[in-house]
Amino acid sequence: xxxxxxxxxxxxxxxxxxxxxxxxxxxxxxxxxxxxxxxxxxxxxxxxxxxxxxxxxxxxxxxxxxxxxxxxxxxxxxxxxxxxxxxxxxxxxxxxxxxxxxxxxxxxxxxxxxxxxxx
Amino acid sequence: xxxxxxxxxxxxxxxxxxxxxxxxxxxxxxxxxxxxxxxxxxxxxxxxxxxxxxxxxxxxxxxxxxxxxxxxxxxxxxxxxxxxxxxxxxxxxxxxxxxxxxxxxxxxxxxxxxxxxxxxxxxxxxxxxxxxxxxxxxxxxxxxxxxxxxxxxxxxxxxxxxxxxxxxxxxxxxxxxxxxxxxxxxxxxxxxxxxxxxxxxxxxxxxxxxxxxxxxxxxxxxxxxxxxxxxxxxxxxxxxxxxxxxxxxxxxxxxxxxxxxxxxxxxxxxxxxxxxxxxxxxxxxxxxxxxxxxxxxxxxxxxxxxxxxxxxxxxxxxxxxxxxxxxxxxxxxxxxxxxxxxxxxxxxxxxxxxxxxxxxxxxxxxxxxxxxxxxxxxxxxxxxxxxxxxxxxxxxxxxxxxxxxxxxxxxxxxxxxxxxxxxxxxxxxxxxxxxxxxxxxxxxxxxxxxxxxxxxxxxxxxxxxxxxxxxxxxxxxxxxxxxxxxxxxxxxxxxxxxxxxxx
Numbered sequence: 343x344x345x346x347x348x349x350x351x352x353x354x355x356x357x358x359x360x361x362x363x364x365x366x367x368x369x370x371x372x373x374x375x376x377x378x379x380x381x382x383x384x385x386x387x388x389x390x391x392x393x394x395x396x397x398x399x400x401x402x403x404x405x406x407x408x409x410x411x412x413x414x415x416x417x418x419x420x421x422x423x424x425x426x427x428x429x430x431x432x433x434x435x436x437x438x439x440x441x442x443x444x445x446x447x448x449x450x451x452x453x454x455x456x457x458x459x460x461x
Numbered sequence: 462x463x464x465x466x467x468x469x470x471x472x473x474x475x476x477x478x479x480x481x482x483x484x485x486x487x488x489x490x491x492x493x494x495x496x497x498x499x500x501x502x503x504x505x506x507x508x509x510x511x512x513x514x515x516x517x518x519x520x521x522x523x524x525x526x527x528x529x530x531x532x533x534x535x536x537x538x539x540x541x542x543x544x545x546x547x548x549x550x551x552x553x554x555x556x557x558x559x560x561x562x563x564x565x566x567x568x569x570x571x572x573x574x575x576x577x578x579x580x581x582x583x584x585x586x587x588x589x590x591x592x593x594x595x596x597x598x599x600x601x602x603x604x605x606x607x608x609x610x611x612x613x614x615x616x617x618x619x620x621x622x623x624x625x626x627x628x629x630x631x632x633x634x635x636x637x638x639x640x641x642x643x644x645x646x647x648x649x650x651x652x653x654x655x656x657x658x659x660x661x662x663x664x665x666x667x668x669x670x671x672x673x674x675x676x677x678x679x680x681x682x683x684x685x686x687x688x689x690x691x692x693x694x695x696x697x698x699x700x701x702x703x704x705x706x707x708x709x710x711x712x713x714x715x716x717x718x719x720x721x722x723x724x725x726x727x728x729x730x731x732x733x734x735x736x737x738x739x740x741x742x743x744x745x746x747x748x749x750x751x752x753x754x755x756x757x758x759x760x761x762x763x764x765x766x767x768x769x770x771x772x773x774x775x776x777x778x779x780x781x782x783x784x785x786x787x788x789x790x791x792x793x794x795x796x797x798x799x800x801x802x803x804x805x806x807x808x809x810x811x812x813x814x815x816x817x818x819x820x821x822x823x824x825x826x827x828x829x830x831x832x833x834x835x836x837x838x839x840x841x842x843x844x845x846x847x848x849x850x851x852x853x854x855x856x857x858x859x860x861x862x863x864x865x866x867x868x869x870x871x872x873x874x875x876x877x878x879x880x881x882x883x884x885x886x887x888x889x890x891x892x893x894x895x896x897x898x899x900x901x902x903x904x905x906x907x908x909x910x911x912x913x914x915x916x917x918x919x920x921x922x923x924x925x926x927x928x929x930x931x932x933x934x935x936x937x938x939x940x941x942x943x944x945x946x947x948x949x950x951x952x953x954x955x956x957x958x959x960x961x962x963x964x
Contacts, residue, residue, distance in 0.1 A: 350613065350616065351613075351616040351617050351619065351620035352620060354613075354617055354620075355617050355620040355621050355624060356624070358578065358579060358582060358617075358621075359582060359621075359624065362579065362582050362583065362586070441497075441623045441624070442624065443624060443625070443626055444624040444625055445625075
């Protein structure tokens with residue numbers, strides 16, 4: 343599981359909560375760092391914020407789609423701006439506006455993992 | 462790939478309130494705490510933090526939620542519960558069945574703030590808590606590497622509360638003077654409990670210093686700890702915003718029960734107005750109040766005497782002596798007497814008590830004996846006038862006709878100056894009851910100083926306290942004689958001579 347967010351508390355607490363549920367969690371502060379992590383670690387899901395410095399969540403999704411090694415990874419998109427027009431790439435499977443409830447995210451994670459094709 | 466799912470279409474839950482269930486506190490908070498927000502309740506030892514914290518938990522469970530009470534370095538759970546078990550909110554059956562007590566100091570000591578945060582996460586999720594109390598945040602401060610680390614912890618705690626929609630309350634032994642501490646700046650709400658002293662009496666107070674994103678009542682309010690635990694008495698003038706107005710101003714006149722006074726008033730006072738009877742001790746003010754309530758009850762109108770001095774027994778004896786039927790009216794539910802020493806309650810508890818009694822007894826006439834009782838109950842004397850303004854406004858809005866008794870410092874003279882500055886502007890009618898010395902005799906005069914928007918007799922009249930109560934002379938002749946021959950009058954009115962024909 344890779345959690346990407348430039349906001350300290352969002353990142354730390356989401357990572358803490360997911361780790362508490364037994365997931366192996368990596369973290370990154372922006373899209374660039376996320377791509378570096380993805381180059382090193384294999385993850386089942388990326389949970390990313392939209393607005394971030396250097397590389398935002400939208401660009402991260404686009405870059406992942408353009409990389410055959412990452413294109414299959416489902417992305418959960420989060421954003422503090424509650425807008426319908428947040429760019430949605432093909433790999434985005436769920437969207438949550440912040441503040442988000444962990445139980446909703448966890449339910450989405452389980453749903454995604456359940457529906458994911460076996461490797 | 463899974464279809465994209467948009468969640469949380471409705472954001473109303475962001476400011477969803479969770480009622481505290483504590484009397485007066487939900488009024489102060491205009492509905493309760495915000496779900497998923499984090500609050501800091503601070504105060505010196507003894508101000509009521511632990512009682513409030515526990516009561517919040519018990520009430521939360523009673524209202525259908527689940528709560529966890531987490532302690533760091535505080536008194537043992539057993540000792541704390543022992544102290545609480547006499548309070549009415551305490552319910553042993555919910556402990557470990559909706560309310561859990563958790564010690565978290567070890568996690569903090571061994572794994573510092575990260576360990577504590579993870580403990581909080583586990584407790585919230587394992588207990589399915591919708592309210593979390595963390596009692597004694599000071600050890601977390603002490604074990605934080607620095608202020609930044611503590612800020613990080615509080616922000617993470619805030620995020621954890623929001624993400625789990627669990628309202629979190631921190632209890633801290635600190636005051637608003639420590640306003641630069643990280644906890645103060647990072648939390649969603651700040652509530653301070655304090656002591657206030659006035660005339661060697663100590664009152665507990667509560668003040669909401671910060672409440673993000675939602676309305677609340679400003680200022681300091683009285684907090685009481687009794688057998689029911691904590692209750693809050695919001696300041697009346699904040700609570701009653703004057704938004705209630707009577708359907709229409711009534712033109713109906715109500716008799717005071719003193720026949721010639723009613724003649725002087727051209728038929729009595731208007732319904733829903735407030736009158737003041739101003740006079741020296743023993744001048745007959747309380748007797749006038751008894752007439753007023755007795756006459757109302759004779760006509761089937763319930764009346765309430767809200768008093769500070771005369772006990773119910775003594776008052777009924779006085780009523781019997783002058784032939785009034787308050788004792789009989791009391792048995793029929795048409796007369797009630799609420800009596801309390803003035804030093805026992807603060808202003809707002811008195812105000813709440815008065816309004817509750819008016820509601821309970823369905824009183825249409827109220828006598829307050831006297832204004833001095835409110836003055837002596839005020840922590841801040843300058844507040845009395847604002848309080849009285851709000852109280853009278855509320856009584857008027859309920860179309861209740863009120864007689865307020867106020868004592869002058871001198872037995873006679875044009876003492877129009879009320880001891881509460883400006884109170885005469887707040888009432889529609891003002892009656893002056895004076896003593897005057899004529900030779901060896903003390904004689905009494907009554908005059909109507911003001912009756913707003915209504916004609917009235919301008920002459921003063923002599924009155925007598927007899928076996929039938931107050932009896933007013935049929936005309937102003939004897940009053941003119943009193944004024945003409947009174948030594949007091951000559952002494953006191955050299956600068957402002959008054960016509961014996963009027964006031």
